[in-house]
Amino acid sequence: MRIESTKEVRVSETLLKVDRLITAFDTDAGLLRAVDEVSFEVRRGQTLGIVGESGCGKSVTAMSIVKLLPQPSGRILDGSIRFKDRDLVHASGAEMRKIRGNEIGVIFQEPMTALNPSHTIGKQLCECFLLHKPMSRKEAWQASVEMLQLVRIPAPEQRMHDYPHQLSGGMRQRIVIALAMACRPDLIIADEPTTALDVTVQAQILELIKEQQQALNSAMILITHDLGVIAETCDEVVVMYGGRVVEKAPVEEIFRAPRHAYTKGLLASMPHLDTPPKTMLPVIPGMVESLQNFVRGCRFCQRLQRQGTSTLERPAFVEISPHHWVEACPLCVDSL
């Protein structure tokens, strides 16, 4: 069933194309690349998952797209981000403000920091409509109540007068989703939208996001470290390590036939419900290097402390089988 839908998606229009994006931060140790030539595209109706450990650059990639990088240290050095027919890299602040919240909705991980604690839910939702749509206050209020209904908040009229701290974590995340979806965006970026929530609430929220995405036929970028969430919601997966994409493939392919050693390691280290209890789990040795120590070559080889030429030159990014791309380090990928 999934396979059919992916095929259908392939013919649909490319909404976002990120090409060789380089995002760097000014630090005491110099200009450090947190995102190092990352490329991918997202089509309408499609969900792209980005996975990787903390510090692999997945959130920085997302924040580069909406230009919400920490200022003044973060900036896009090179590459292009084409959204519809515009180049976001060179878009001005004013243009970006029109796009964010209107054409691109963002769902952040921690709803308490994404919401303003000193304004009511109603005010924050209305603001979104008033900023982007030609609506009167009354219409905006009505539209906001409808949004709350849509994300299944009980008694929405009353909740409009509540402040964020009066709601539970799951409810707050629904509000953030309502905010992100309010202006019917073409692209939704969800950065760990369910990480802080219980499994039961996570299931509700993911269902809700998927439902809204389908209703709007929008594209979504879902950033998470939970491979279970990826398997259940995404069409295509980008695996990041050390600021680079090490593997990119349709979701069935990533889980059925991962090619890069890092992807294999990630998949193996996760306990499943059917792994024998109280046995040692396979681990990925070593740990993620800090940015300033990264080598030019294969960074996973660096982590495994492999000596040799693989850490000197950056491996090429090749299409190893149809739609399946991998960073072709001879030591990390078998039978190249």
Add this chain to the structure above:
Amino acid sequence: MSTPLLHVQDLKVHFPVRGGLLKRTIGAVRAVDGVSLSIAAGETLGLVGESGCGKSTLGKAIVRLSSPQAGRIVFDGHDITHASQAKIRPLRRDLQMIFQDPSESLNSRQSVRSILEEPFIVHGLGTPRERQQWVNELLERVGLPSASADKYPFEFSGGQRQRIGIARAIALKPKLIICDEPVSALDVSVQSQVLNLMLELQQEMGLSYLFIAHDLAVVKHISDRIAVMYLGKIVELASSEELYRNPRHAYTKALLSAIPVARPGHQKQRILLEGDVPSPINPPAGSAFGHRINHPRYAETMGMDLSLKEIAPDHWVAADPCCLSEEDYALCQSLP
């Protein structure tokens, strides 16, 4: 069965709710409301449930970081329910705790050496030279370089900080460690390393764990038996294999079905729960879960005895007509 290491009998932990002009007690948060469980030497008991179900409060009550209103806690033959702090202190050698967020549970102004030395000093053990030796051994045991001793917690990654937390907990060679979400804040690859370390330590030192978590795959992996908690009460308790293969309680079934499965295209019956956990202030009078799912038989359960029954060997479940199949409920009623 021989005498368990820890025996908790009908434990209740309530917190007063104050309100009104005179800040009088107007109610109580029934965080833990009649919990009985036991843990044998060398055993891991998993404790799962949504946030707000009282699992952390239960853990804290066992190490007497919060005081119970009623019930009994017997640890290693000592009744510690109402023991004074002075009486508990010697027992704390055998009863330790690991917290969720190692960056908050480690004093950021203490070096790792002084963090790890402190338990020995508090209990008047060893000379400075011996203690130095012990700290080095501890660091080596949890897989940190001995040079770490002079660093401060912020210089470590999340996984390494959790290793420091574990080193501190095992310093005095305890018998039981209460682990409150020890791996929830960690990346999958780091999570598997920490889980492996905990399993190794258990084998070497014959430790018992009470493992509190909301990630059911992790809990299943590390536990011998699992208790499922809902709104201050245990609703099901069984060996981990049995609980996953053959859950009886509707809440356990819903929890299990909510876990995302890392297998794309995997079809399953997801039981979506509406809403959040009800507030433990003035909880429903009858079956709490029956109330949440609006079960037609909820009215019957008001004032009913919903205590655990042994429905199969070592498989205990709350005798609740709202949450069991008809056969299971009939079976429960035939039991003493």
